[in-house]
Amino acid sequence: MIWKTMKPTSRTYRAGLAAAFLLSVPWVSAWAAGKQALPEALAVLEDALRGPAASYEGTFFVRIGRGKSRKSLVRCSPAPEKGLACRREFMDSKGGVLFVSATDGAKEWIFDRKTNKVWEGPSPGNSSAPGAQASSFYRVSLSTGGKVAGRLTWKLELSPKSGAAPGRRLWVDRERRLVLKDETVLPDGRIALRGRFSRVSFGVRHDPALFRPEAVPGASREGRLEPSPTVRSKVQAESGFGPRFPSWLPSGFVLDGVDLIPYKDKKIIHCRYSDGAVVLSLFQSPPRAKLDLGAKDRKEVRLASGPGFVSWTEDAGVLGWSSGETKLVLVAPLGLDILQRIAESVR
């Protein structure tokens, strides 16, 4: 009513119009940002896998299946000519460090406080296959992804071409191209693995010493991907065949141990790997053994070494293949692109 009685030329009227305009600016710009034209999906994937050009720091949560989340502090800086220098620290509820992985882009150093073990080896580089390679496994589509950690995202859907393999969903920061949220999705829709930032800040300066190996008094030193020659020959003697090991694993993963599983009069080799939160198993059956998949659904896939199959459990993907007379099986809650890259690196 007051508005109607005002003259359009009055001072109050003009001041009101200006205030309304100023107040609407953030809303309109937010709406415009939401309606931003969609970029090319593969280009966003390539950028996301390369990592952001600026240093950052954030709190990252990892959840396996229906389990509880694990909290970690992630700090990364671009390393000239080496890719990305990163440090991830898993923490307990009191903020104490449990498990640390650090890389300067060339070397990787990992420490487990609980077992007091230190692993060292060359850095594996990007965790995922490059975008062009990923597009051979997946159909990649892009849509607007809402906000994660308070930042606008693009959502990438990576649907496996083979149908039954684990797929992935990535929420990528629109401005910085950092993957803020990552889900590994099983064919039945269950989420095998979820990782997400709850907070992230860019442009943080990090001490380069954070990304270098530290001296840990009394800690035993281990190889990152293979056991010592003594353990290797012991496994060979007890199993009756030569164990094989991957030459590539995603960043942060280390060899936790090698077991022999007795089955009838044979032994199955079980190589256990972990990055502190996610576990990965590589099984090797004795020569002249046939894998009995039971009633499990499976799809055939083609690896560099020949045909293989993918299946899944209630919380992990399964990739099986033959090498010579040995059958190998990889089990982990990871996308098919990563499982296949690991499988093809097994020597």
Place this chain on the structure above:
Amino acid sequence: MECKGLEELLSAYADRETTPAESAQVEAHVADCRACGLRLAVLAKSKQALASMAAPAAPRDLKETLRRAAARAEAASPESSGPSFGQRLSAWRSALSPRYGFAFGLAAFLLVGLWFERRPEEAVPLDVMLSAHRQYTLERPLGGSATRPGASGPVSEDAGNDLEDDETDE
């Protein structure tokens, strides 16, 4: 195609007696199946080895030997039961040249090889491996967050290490 259904086709393929469609079927299967590939290689090698062997030449004195043998048979009485055991053995010995011995040995070797390749494989259930993986998931100090088999809710191995994320995206 299953390996069992391919056995006859493999042999025919090695003899080049298959139709173009059958040949394509065999080639596609062998490209993926190492065992059948090996079988085909063994068949091809054995046929090649036999084909490369020259026909044994007749002994020079064959004519003379046959004539003498015929004369002996004529001279023998009609009641006679034929050559003695010693005579028959020597006739066999002269007929068996070392080349025949080699062919028999090769055939025996290939048969043993084929049996070794085709002896039944022992089945290892995938479930044995999946149980071991699950156990590892539960035991890993930081990874122990999965649901125990048969349990109704999530179980943490080290509850003190679990920190809940608010999980809210805007």
